[in-house]
Amino acid sequence: xxxxxxxxxxxxxxxxxxxxxxxxxxxxxxxxxxxxxxxxxxxxxxxxxxxxxxxxxxxxxxxxxxxxxxxxxxxxxxxxxxxxxxxxxxxxxxxxxxxxxxxxxxxxxxxxxxxxxxxxxxxxxxxxxxxxxxxxxxxxxxxxxxxxxxxxxxxxxxxxxxxxxxxxxxxxxxxxxxxxxxxxxxxxxxxxxxxxxxxxxxxxxxxxxxxxxxxxxxxxxxxxxxxxxxxxxxxxxxxxxxxxxxxxxxxxxxxxxxxxxxxxxxxxxxxxxxxxxxxxxxxxxxxxxxxxxxxxxxxxxxxxxxxxxxxxxxxxxxxxxxxxxxxxxxxxxxxxxxxxxxxxxxxxxxxxxxxxxxxxxxxxxxxxxxxxxxxxxxxxxxxxxxxxxxxxxxxxxxxxxxxxxxxxxxxxxxxxxxxxxxxxxxxxxxxxxxxxxxxxxxxxxxxxxxxxxxxxxxxxxxxxxxxxxxxxxxxxxxxxxxxxxxxxxxxxxxxxxxxxxxxxxxxxxxxxxxxxxxxxxxxxxxxxxxxxxxxxxxxxxxxxxxxxxxxxxxxxxxxxxxxxxxxxxxxxxxxxxxxxxxxxxxxxxxxxxxxxxxxxxxxxxxxxxxxxxxxxxxxxxxxxxxx
Amino acid sequence: xxxxxxxxxxxxxxxxxxxxxxxxxxxxxxxxxxxxxxxxxxxxxxxxxxxxxxxxxxxxxxxxxxxxxxxxxxxxxxxxxxxxxxxxxxxxxxxxxxxxxxxxxxxxxxxxxxxxxxxxxxxxxxxxxxxxxxxxxxxxxxxxxxxxxxxxxxxxxx
Numbered sequence: 099x100x101x102x103x104x105x106x107x108x109x110x111x112x113x114x115x116x117x118x119x120x121x122x123x124x125x126x127x128x129x130x131x132x133x134x135x136x137x138x139x140x141x142x143x144x145x146x147x148x149x150x151x152x153x154x155x156x157x158x159x160x161x162x163x164x165x166x167x168x169x170x171x172x173x174x175x176x177x178x179x180x181x182x183x184x185x186x187x188x189x190x191x192x193x194x195x196x197x198x199x200x201x202x203x204x205x206x207x208x209x210x211x212x213x214x215x216x217x218x219x220x221x222x223x224x225x226x227x228x229x230x231x232x233x234x235x236x237x238x239x240x241x242x243x244x245x246x247x248x249x250x251x252x253x254x255x256x257x258x259x260x261x262x263x264x265x266x267x268x269x270x271x272x273x274x275x276x277x278x279x280x281x282x283x284x285x286x287x288x289x290x291x292x293x294x295x296x297x298x299x300x301x302x303x304x305x306x307x308x309x310x311x312x313x314x315x316x317x318x319x320x321x322x323x324x325x326x327x328x329x330x331x332x333x334x335x336x337x338x339x340x341x342x343x344x345x346x347x348x349x350x351x352x353x354x355x356x357x358x359x360x361x362x363x364x365x366x367x368x369x370x371x372x373x374x375x376x377x378x379x380x381x382x383x384x385x386x387x388x389x390x391x392x393x394x395x396x397x398x399x400x401x402x403x404x405x406x407x408x409x410x411x412x413x414x415x416x417x418x419x420x421x422x423x424x425x426x427x428x429x430x431x432x433x434x435x436x437x438x439x440x441x442x443x444x445x446x447x448x449x450x451x452x453x454x455x456x457x458x459x460x461x462x463x464x465x466x467x468x469x470x471x472x473x474x475x476x477x478x479x480x481x482x483x484x485x486x487x488x489x490x491x492x493x494x495x496x497x498x499x500x501x502x503x504x505x506x507x508x509x510x511x512x513x514x515x516x517x518x519x520x521x522x523x524x525x526x527x528x529x530x531x532x533x534x535x536x537x538x539x540x541x542x543x544x545x546x547x548x549x550x551x552x553x554x555x556x557x558x559x560x561x562x563x564x565x566x567x568x569x570x571x572x573x574x575x576x577x578x579x580x581x582x583x584x585x586x587x588x589x590x591x592x593x594x595x596x597x598x599x600x601x602x603x604x605x606x607x608x609x610x611x612x613x614x615x616x617x618x619x620x621x622x623x624x625x626x627x628x629x630x631x632x633x634x635x636x637x638x639x640x641x642x643x644x645x646x647x648x649x650x651x652x653x654x655x656x657x658x659x660x661x662x663x664x665x666x667x668x669x670x671x672x673x674x675x676x677x678x679x680x681x682x683x684x685x686x687x688x689x690x691x692x693x694x695x696x697x698x699x700x701x702x703x704x705x706x707x708x709x710x711x712x713x714x715x716x717x718x719x720x721x722x723x724x725x
Numbered sequence: 726x727x728x729x730x731x732x733x734x735x736x737x738x739x740x741x742x743x744x745x746x747x748x749x750x751x752x753x754x755x756x757x758x759x760x761x762x763x764x765x766x767x768x769x770x771x772x773x774x775x776x777x778x779x780x781x782x783x784x785x786x787x788x789x790x791x792x793x794x795x796x797x798x799x800x801x802x803x804x805x806x807x808x809x810x811x812x813x814x815x816x817x818x819x820x821x822x823x824x825x826x827x828x829x830x831x832x833x834x835x836x837x838x839x840x841x842x843x844x845x846x847x848x849x850x851x852x853x854x855x856x857x858x859x860x861x862x863x864x865x866x867x868x869x870x871x872x873x874x875x876x877x878x879x880x881x882x883x
Binding site: 333559579713 | 744745746747749750780781784785786787788802803804805807808809813816817820841842843844849850857865
């Protein structure tokens with residue numbers, strides 16, 4: 099039995115299961131053998147993702163199935179249901195459910211697992227030691243993972259996010275220990291030297307921000323972690339908290355020590371229930387271990403963290419709006435007459451950083467600024483986590499060094515286009531960013547080069563679109579988002595975005611007039627210049643950047659009443675191709691407005707006046723006869 | 726009963742500053758929506774004008790001033806879901822549920838359809854959430870099937 103308890107240092111982090119399989123076998127774990135020669139199970143760990151992405155494809159059913167199958171065969175095992183991330187343990191959730199089986203020192207990863215596949219895996223792999231090759235993770239999985247540089251996400255999928263000991267075992271809270279032995283000045287200097295720039299979007303140097311705040315002599319100060327990830331299309335912050343909340347907490351404690359604050363807040367979206375739960379658990383555990391509370395690690399430094407749930411307002415990602423929201427008020431930004439490092443939450447000096455920024459801090463303190471600078475570029479050091487989504491093969495969470503070419507991220511890691519449609523552009527930075535066309539994919543991704551093409555880093559969302567997406571419609575989508583989320587305090591944003599939305603709407607309906615493009619540009623630039631806060635100042639970016647790179651699409655809508663991507667509903671027209679119509683009548687049956695006339699053995703006909711352009715017939719036709 | 730529920734929420738936040746949002750959140754949890762009576766009750770107890778509560782409640786997307794349906798269907802309208810066709814899915818679901826223009830709840834109170842900016846599950850978009858169960862990679866037909874499941878199960882229970 100003793101031999102069964104043997105754990106490798108790496109796998110300490112996860113719950114080890116002792117599989118009582120073929121008890122006669124006392125052979126020690128073989129060092130890395132070929133996949134085929136996995137012997138009878140001794141150390142058996144099964145890791146299954148149970149995040150939002152995993153749950154959606156049935157991870158709970160798969161977990162139950164594994165439990166059932168193993169129990170039926172007398173194999174005693176707790177399955178490590180240690181998911182990490184909403185999107186899937188290893189970020190690659192387009193291949194969910196991903197199941198990792200570690201047995202006798204060999205690790206195999208399966209992709210696209212469903213409950214009915216479990217029995218065969220248990221019988222062939224776990225009992226007979228023959229992995230089921232056809233279900234193993236393929237090339238995409240390796241391309242996706244091998245080209246990344248995982249610093250922040252290194253422990254994701256390996257440690258249990260709800261167990262502080264797992265984090266401590268991988269040198270968690272070592273950064274804090276080291277920081278507390280230094281003076282606050284030294285800590286701030288180290289962060290400054292690392293060149294870390296705020297990961298929330300604007301890229302302000304974190305060390306400088308801390309320095310401003312630490313200079314204030316005010317006795318009470320606050321440190322806030324911004325986890326109000328409102329960007330549609332971004333989920334990195336949520337992922338980091340779900341996957342390793344302790345790293346964020348540790349970063350906040352170090353930040354609190356550096357600026358001399360004893361109270362921290364995490365402002366988190368109420369839409370992220372799993373992240374909130376994990377954060378609560380992590381804070382409780384950190385208190386029990388003495389990392390939070392009075393006299394942390396006998397250093398005489400006190401610090402504690404409170405969670406404030408946001409209530410769903412995009413503008414609360416803006417610093418001053420966020421602080422007002424914590425104060426229980428409407429989240430409206432204030433004029434920037436002073437920095438929040440001088441007068442922030444409750445009128446006290448406040449430092450506000452994003453989740454990913456805080457998660458970087460322990461690593462910087464532990465490994466030093468020099469180490470950190472070894473990643474990324476001169477002006478944007480370190481790595482950055484992106485959520486790569488949209489029309490690419492491999493969607494998910496990726497971490498790459500700053501300065502990587504867009505092409506490498508989208509084509510090599512993302513696996514390129516999904517179908518036969520050509521990739522058109524990538525949208526970065528959410529509603530504040532812009533679109534970068536495919537012919538400019540040879541662009542290094544860092545704060546400055548993205549800004550140079552009229553986009554921005556934002557929090558790191560990357561949505562790839564192909565030629566079935568209409569750029570005017572996409573711009574309209576973002577403007578309707580910012581218009582809806584505008585707090586209404588300043589006129590340019592409140593009314594300006596409304597007018598832009600009206601113009602874009604009429605263009606997509608084929609009612610655009612000449613001069614609309616110029617009007618959009620003029621309005622956009624005015625809004626950028628005169629809005630009160632970052633939301634308004636960046637709201638026109640999606641429109642301006644699509645006009646810049648895809649002006650022809652706007653012109654085609656206005657001048658020819660045609661949507662090149664075929665995405666704008668009002669400009670669509672459905673007709674039956676009489677040559678390919680096989681008279682099956684499927685289209686007529688699905689039409690919700692009875693616009694299709696069809697009799698058995700006759701070809702279908704669509705009445706234009708009745709058609710509501712829903713596209714149901716187009717989807718239903720098995721012969722692609724509807725155009 | 727009503728007083729007791731309100732008092733319970735009040736006790737939790739009595740000493741903290743900036744608790745308007747937290748009170749509203751708990752109120753919604755307790756009653757299912759933000760109740761006018763409850764706002765008046767708190768306004769009196771805390772000496773905060775009711776208009777403050779309403780101001781905050783109408784500012785944030787999370788709060789609802791009307792009772793909601795039995796099943797909450799949340800359609801994600803984030804960028805990733807949008808480019809993968811969430812709009813058509815929402816249209817289909819509205820048609821399937823026969824929700825009137827400008828409304829978000831079915832006349833029989835079975836379903837409430839809501840749009841949300843992003844649920845943070847972009848890589849499996851388009852995403853639809855029904856009563857906290859997440860469905861990824863939703864297609865038009867799948868959307869209809871999902872709704873049917875919930876409707877039928879309700880009928881069975883009756």
